[in-house]
Amino acid sequence: MQSSRISDLPEEDRPREKLAKWGPAALSNAELIAIFLRVGVAGQSAIDIAQELLTSHGNLRALGRSPLKEIAKQHGIGPAKAAQIAAAFELGLRSAKEEINNASIATPEEIYNLMRPIVDHQNYEKLFLLLADARLKHMRTIELSHGTINETLCHPRDVLHHVILHQAWGFILVHNHPSGDPSPSQADKQMTQQVHAAAELLQVRCIDHLIIGSPSAQRDAYFSFREHGLIH
Incomplete structure (x- = not known):
């Protein structure tokens, strides 16, 4: 049976390790979101949940427009992880304003x-x-x-x-x-x-x-x- 935990992946496939070695551009959207989620749930890794989140919303742009409560309803997310995702989008927005x-x-x-x-x-x-x-x-x-x-x-x-x-x-x-x-x-x-x-x-x-x-x-x-x- 294949493990659903990121920690059980080969080190070179783990999002945080990939980011440290190759930089954020080397990660997929799901892998970047998984870093904010940190852990998954039974049967699903953080990457699985992140990919499911992107698939259900269509793309990053649509996800960024979604209300916090809607994101929190997604299986494996909840209010705390939804807040982390919303914070990530807000940081990107503020960075764009500074530029x-x-x-x-x-x-x-x-x-x-x-x-x-x-x-x-x-x-x-x-x-x-x-x-x-x-x-x-x-x-x-x-x-x-x-x-x-x-x-x-x-x-x-x-x-x-x-x-x-x-x-x-x-x-x-x-x-x-x-x-x-x-x-x-x-x-x-x-x-x-x-x-x-x-x-x-x-x-x-x-x-x-x-x-x-x-x-x-x-x-x-x-x-x-x-x-x-x-x-x-």
Whole structure:
């Protein structure tokens, strides 16, 4: 009978030993999660439970979006292990936020690469304001609103208050579409036009508004209002 304990695996196949020898990139997603789980249950190793967790949710992105209570219900998880998994995703999110300090945000692709890790695991629309200096370097990120599954609202004064307060040269709006389709809604277009017009009155630069979705063969990963000629 095959053992279900990680400790009974050959040393070179144990997640912690593999990580120590080869680094985290050498481990599968299930093996990385198993390190947080530490132990399994009767008949299942921590790796088995981790793989079952990924299979039931579909992928890491979906797992990161799942509520804590839902993860805890999975066989072999429970509240303590669910909290460890949630903490791992939160650490990744905070690391991504730290990386954008003073980063270049001159192009839609740069903005997308910086912001995707921050919005990737969100079940609801969130609207972020990125403040930029005259060299198009990131100064500060502010979360402006947290909306419903398919709508987030913002008034131009909410944007421009922060731009003036922090003496930014310009700004970028970024929000996510949890559906995965980054195409702008009519409300997205109307809000962008209002913010852009207000920015022109105050002589600050509305650089872009980026909507982040999910990449696929059928659609782009993001929509840039500037690339599509909707703001100038």
